Amino acid sequence: MFIFVILGLLVCTEAQGISAGTPVFVLKGEDVLLNVTKADVLQDVVLFSWKFNDNTFLLTVNPGKNPNVFPGYSGRIEFPVNNFSVKLKNLQEADSGVYTAVVITLVGGETEAAKHKITVQDRASLPLLTVSSVSESSSSCSFTVTCSSQDSHINSTFTCETRTCSQEGGERSEGIPDTVLQVHQSSGSIICNHSNHVSWNNDTMIIKDVCPKHFDPEGLSVCLVKMCVFSVGLVIMVSAVITVHLMEKLNKGDP
Incomplete structure (x- = not known):
């Protein structure tokens, strides 16, 4: 009976709006570990719970007892009781939202122990x-x-x-x-x-x-190309002059 009274208090607590929480991006089909970020509030815990978008329970647990996993999350949750973190498996787009860890203690009432904003994304398509x-x-x-x-x-x-x-x-x-x-x-x-x-x-x-005419695939500059062409032309001209000179000497019968 006691646990139902506490659950009623959790559900009926005046809504303050879903804050941003810590942003986490997850690939569709992958797992995500939701850590408790405020370990100092885990003292004299009466009831601990993880909630989705402030209105859906993933699980609740009383210290020293096995967690109570709610329908829809059976087989999808790993819960290491020693630190109250939870691993949520095989995430889909519908799992995007805000996940909140809520602690109820004997003296402090209800306190948030963590809040994560999960965004599940599919792989980027091939453009x-x-x-x-x-x-x-x-x-x-x-x-x-x-x-x-x-x-x-x-x-x-x-x-x-x-x-x-x-x-x-x-x-x-x-x-x-x-x-x-x-x-x-x-x-x-x-x-x-x-x-x-x-x-x-x-x-x-x-x-x-x-643009094959305007983008040089070999990385040669225009100046270098011009120099190469000029050098080849100069070699051809000098060779031609030497050849003509030798031919003239041979025709004259010079030794």
Whole structure:
């Protein structure tokens, strides 16, 4: 009878609103350990409980007794009684919310021992990077790419002159909370990245495949190329002069 009176007090306590709690991000299907963060309140405990969103009990426990796990969490909870932490298994999106550890003591009444805000996220989907337009001139190459995920897309424009490319645009948050699409360049490539707090995926294209005339794949400067061409031409000219001179000497019969 005593335990039911205490449970009634827990449920009927005036709601103060669900505070943020400590943010924790978990990959869908993984486990999470909910620790008690205020160990100093675990003195003279009459009843300890973990609650979900202030209105659903995961379990209750009286010191020295086995925990009472509530329907819906049977087989999904590990409870090491020595520290009142709990491990919640195989989390799904519906498990996102605020988890609160509540202690009732003989002298202190009801006290929060921990509060965690859990966000369960699926893996970031594989994005798709495509070229939507290309504009070339004698001095530069400009192209626009589209980075798409299942739920959103962004555009970014790159302008390349020889080996240098500048970028306009390329990042946005999606409608899905805590999910980001981003486009950036790195080491001669354009990278479309789709990420959240627990995973990421990307798609990549090579800039020289889009602008082969304006992005030197070998990394040679224009100046160096000109010097090589000039040197080869000079060697050919000197060789030709020497050859002509030798031919003239042979024709004259000089030894």
